[in-house]
Amino acid sequence: MTSPGTGERRVPTHCGYCGVQCGLYLRVDRRGTVFGVEPRDHDINRKRLCSKGIDAYQQLDHAERLTTPLIRRTRDESFRRATWEEALDHTASEMQRIQAVFGPDAVGVVGGGSLTCEKAYLLGKFARVALKTRHVDSNGRLGAAAASAAADLAFGIDRSTNPFADMLHSDCLLLAGSNTGECFPVVMQYIWGARDRGATLIVVDPRETAVARTADIHVALRPGTDSAFFNSVLHVVIRDGLTDRAFLAAHTTGWEEVRKTAEAYPPERAASICGVSVAQVEQVGRIFGRARNAMAWHARGLQHHTQGVGNCLSLINLCVATGNIGRPGAGYGTLAGQANAQGGREHGLHADTLPGGRSVTDPDHRREIASIWGIDASQLPGAGASLADMARLMRHGEIRGLIGVATNPLVSLPHRAAAKDAYDALDLHVQCDVFLSETAANAHVVLPVAAWAEDEGVMANAEARVVKHNKAQNPPPGARTDIWVLCQLALRLGSGDAFAFAGSREVFDEVRTATAGTPYDYSGITYERLMETGGIAWPCPSTDHPGTPRLFEDGRTHHPDGRFHLQPVEWQEPPEPADTQYPLSLTTGRTGAHYLSGNHTRRVPGLTEQSAYPRAELHTSHGYRTGDPVRVVTRGGAVVLPAVVTDAIRPDTVFVPHHWPFPVAANALTSDARDPQSHVPAYKLCACRIERGQSPDEVPAPPPPPAAVRPAARPAGPSAGPPAGPSAGPSAGPGAPTVGERG
DSSP: OBOTTTOOEEEEEEOSSSTTOOEEEEEEOTTSOEEEEEEOOOTTTTTOOOHHHHHGGGGTTOTTOOOSOEEOSSTTSOOEEOOHHHHHHHHHHHHHHHHHHHOGGGEEEEEOTTSOHHHHHHHHHIIIIISOOSOEEEGGGGTTHHHHHHHHHHHSSOSOSSOGGGGGGOSEEEEESOOHHHHSGGGHHHHHHHHHTTOEEEEEOSBOOHHHHTOSEEEOOOTTOHHHHHHHHHHHHHHTTOSOHHHHHHHEESHHHHHHHHHTOOHHHHHHHHTOOHHHHHHHHHHHHHOSSEEEEEOHHHHSSTTHHHHHHHHHHHHHHTTOOSBTTBEEEEOOSSTTHHHHHHBTOSTTEEBTTEETTOHHHHHHHHHHHTSOGGGSOOOOOOHHHHHHHHHTTSOOEEEEESOOHHHHSSSHHHHHHHHHTOSEEEEEESSOOTTGGGOSEEEEBOOGGGSOEEEEOTTOEEEEEOOOSOOOTTOBOHHHHHHHHHHHTTOGGGGOOOSHHHHHHHHHHHHTTSTTOOTTOOHHHHHHHSOEESOOOSTTOOOOSSOOTTSOOSSTTOOEEOOOOOOOOOSSOOOSSSOEEEEEEOOSSOOTTOTTGGGOHHHHHHOOSOOEEEEGGGOOOTTOEEEEEESSOEEEEEEEEESSBOTTEEEEEOOSOTTSOGGGTOOOOBOTTTOOBOTTOEEEEEEEOSSOOOOOOOOOOTTOOOOOOOOOSTTOSOOOSTTSOTTOSOOOOOOOOOO
8 A cells, every 4th residue: 555645655464473463554665664553454453453563663674683694613703794605605514514424313493483384384394305304393382382282182183263253252261371461462352342241251370460350250370280270170060060961972082081080170179289269169160161152262371381281181171071162152272472383383393293284203194295395205304302302402412503593592492501501512503583682692603584574474373364474675685585595505405496486475385285185274375365355264275265263163173083082181290399498389471561582572662661671570478579689599590580579479479571581581490391292391380489689680681783783774676675586696686575455
């Protein structure tokens, strides 16, 4: 859209942050530079944006953008500027050298959950075809993998069952482990809409968050006891005759085992384990069980535990046992923290999956993908290590080279000291990013890439709605798209024929082919349809198919027998129970102003003003005042933070947000314990104690690039972009913005 007389254009696109994927317009001046944002009246957000979405465009022309490759031979040296040819040649030759000596699996690949589906797909293919390594994973593993594994076990498919808008039809809405008001503010419109209709809101969370303060019932359970609580709620439902017996008989397997397990969790047992009242367990069970339409949504509060998969399954059991699945207002969903964690899992960026949700270990699946990629199935590597296990292999010298794209593990991985040792042990560490993150600052080679509004592609949000991101401006001179970088590296590694992509559209065509006929079918989705409709929920098997916003309306799942496979869950003691030395429970999470490791948001003044410093949130009973320096000590480390003293947290619990680096990193405290099924780290629980500190630890500023200067002015016009494909030289190729008008 162009404004007459001003030359200003408005490019419709979506926010690059969380899994809600709000629609917005980027305002572009006559020089082709983004200078502002407006909310769109999109189905998802209806003109609403959170503070991060409003300020996201400020990343694009930031003075600390990376605009030239950086290289050094050892970490004892300073970075120096390099040409793209030198940086790519050095990266490829070093990877080949390492693999020639130590084997193909000695090089690993790590991608981010904010990459588009096209980039996630291409990165997984790059690992397995160009590098021929089995070690590829996503930082989405650190968040959603527990819910992913649970959904796959129960449903045979990995996604939320309902769209956000179905909350409006719910009579009982249960939010578990989700600080929705701060972390997903735009989703609150659906919660308020349900409340306006008279729905009961139940919030299960150790902290009295903003949304918990407004709930009809706030269950402030002890961290790490979720499955015991939901087993007991199901016990009440069964005891009071509130299960949907006809639905269970016709559509489920495993119910008898689940029923027997739930019978062992009377409310008195849950009250003892969870630190809540018997009356509250009874109340939740009766309200949820009696509701005509009940719905449960959760976030990382259920997933970041050693029993993360079990926690999610226990909530699924409750929904299915009451017949609350497959209709408006009745279902189960996950509020995804990363923009495209869903899409990364679908398209093969996890260690154990191939595109289309296929399994790396299934012979038929391997043959299908090998045929699309033009290789023999025997050439396709097997399942690799999860991200946290890759760090262990790095420490032990089994992985000696690594390329990371849009990740910052030195802030986001648990047990920060062990993560730093792992990255320091690498012979070659290459990082692709927009800014010099803490992890990039530790690398040997840093490759500057395009930001979210400087390329096009699709993402799948927390509802499984695929939306189209449009290019609003060219990358700064010197930066390249991730797709171009991967294709150039593949060319140097001898796999150029399999990576002859001119850009995102060509990659998406292959994504459509690779997912056709699977439960994760994108074959009927096109860029043009997405711009016309505003988004299409997968599976979508043909171009005349409307998509599938709601699953299981016919009562059939994606298991071969069509049934819901219920799984009994026994609550387990946490690996670090409280004791006399560490009597409290530490839990971590997000703030409203920041996103993940803060690599982007900590550079935006408006967001740092909202939340400039991490804090230790603790109960008034400990005798501290807000602002007092408090030393939080765990078996993994210690951090001194200013206290926020409140009655809105359990007396036995301490909360620390996780967006800041060492020495104030929450992950300097967390343990490396993880869920054995999904390999998700237990960020939400480790034992701790608190002591009076001298003064808060200093918060370091985000690393600036060497001799940081503001990127050069962007040349206007369609020829001012980075190379478009692997055959182009470093200074060739078109870069005209792609602008859609509808959606």
